[in-house]
Amino acid sequence: MTSFVASGLLRTQQSRAGLCQASRTRYRRFGRGVLARADDGSGPEITAGDALRAWESAQNYGQTPQEDGEMRVPDDKVFRILFVCRDNLTTSVVAEAILKDLIERRQYSKYIKVESAGYQVIPGGNPPEEFVNAMKFRRKLDITIHQARKLIPADVDKYQLIICMDTKSRNNVLYMKIGNPGTKMSEEKEKELEMKVKVLSQYCTIPKLRTAQFPSGEYRQAALGVMISSVVDGCNGLISKLSRGVDNVKRSEKDDGSATSQGSSS
Structure with a gap:
C-alpha cells in the first residue's frame, strides 16, 4: 500500500478528504497537494496520499494507540x-x-x-x-x-x-x-x-x-x-x-x- 500512496497518483475527491478532516492549506504544506481538475470535470480533487496524511495528523478524542493486554472472552466463551x-x-x-x-x-x-x-x-x-x-x-x-x-x-x-x-x-x-x-x-x-x-x-x-x-x-x-x-x-x-x-x-x-x-x- 505504501508504494501506491507514495506515488501520488491515487486520487480522491476533495469532499471526501473533507470528511477525513483535511484542508487545502494542509495539502500545500505537505508539498504534494496540488489541486487539479477531476477527470470528469466535477471540480478539484486531491491525492489519496494527501488524504491519508490528513488522517494520520488527526488528533481526536479516543484515538490513542490501543493499550497492551489481551481481551478476555466472556463466560459463555463467545x-x-x-x-x-x-x-x-x-x-x-x-x-x-x-x-x-x-x-x-x-x-x-x-x-x-x-x-x-x-x-x-x-x-x-x-x-x-x-x-x-x-x-x-x-x-x-x-x-x-x-x-x-x-x-x-x-x-x-x-x-x-x-x-x-x-x-x-x-x-x-x-x-x-x-x-x-x-x-x-x-x-x-x-x-x-x-x-x-x-x-x-x-x-x-x-x-x-x-x-x-x-x-x-x-x-x-x-x-x-x-x-x-x-x-x-x-x-x-x-x-x-x-x-x-x-x-x-x-x-x-x-x-x-x-x-x-x-x-x-x-
Whole structure:
C-alpha cells in the first residue's frame, strides 16, 4: 500500500478528504497537494496520499494507540463484536466482512461473532456497487447479501466490543446511552462504556494509521483501495488482541477434555 500512496497518483475527491478532516492549506504544506481538475470535470480533487496524511495528523478524542493486554472472552466463551458506521452500507460492512474472513481462517468462528449496524440507516438497504466490486476484487469477499440494520440502545449492552469506523460514529454510540435523558449511569458505568466503544484505527499495527478515519460515504476507486487496506490492517491488529484470549479458552477446553477422558478411563 505504501508504494501506491507514495506515488501520488491515487486520487480522491476533495469532499471526501473533507470528511477525513483535511484542508487545502494542509495539502500545500505537505508539498504534494496540488489541486487539479477531476477527470470528469466535477471540480478539484486531491491525492489519496494527501488524504491519508490528513488522517494520520488527526488528533481526536479516543484515538490513542490501543493499550497492551489481551481481551478476555466472556463466560459463555463467545465474544460479540459490532462494527458501526453511519449508514451500515459502506465502511462498517467492509470491516465486518474482513474480520469474519480472518476469524474463519484462524478457526475462531466458535468464539467470536461479528455483526455491523448504523445509526442513520434505511433498513434493508444494500451496499453500493463500487464497494461490492472492490471487496470481490481485493479480498475475494461477497457483501451483496448484506442488509443495513439500525443500531438500537440494546446493542450497546449486547456486544462486548463496539468498533466504530470514525470518531463521529463513536460519539453517536456514546450519546445513545450517556446522552439519553431517560438513562442514568454511574461514573464507573460511563467509564466502562467508553472502554468498550472503540475506533477501529486504534487497533492498526502501522502507527501512522492509528488516527485514521473511515467515514461512511462515497469513495473514489483509489481512495476505496486505501481504505480497504487500512481496515485490513486494523482488523489484523484487533484479531491479534482477541487471539490471546481465544487461545487460552481453547487450551482450557483441551485440558478439560483430557481430564474428563482420564476420569472416565479410571
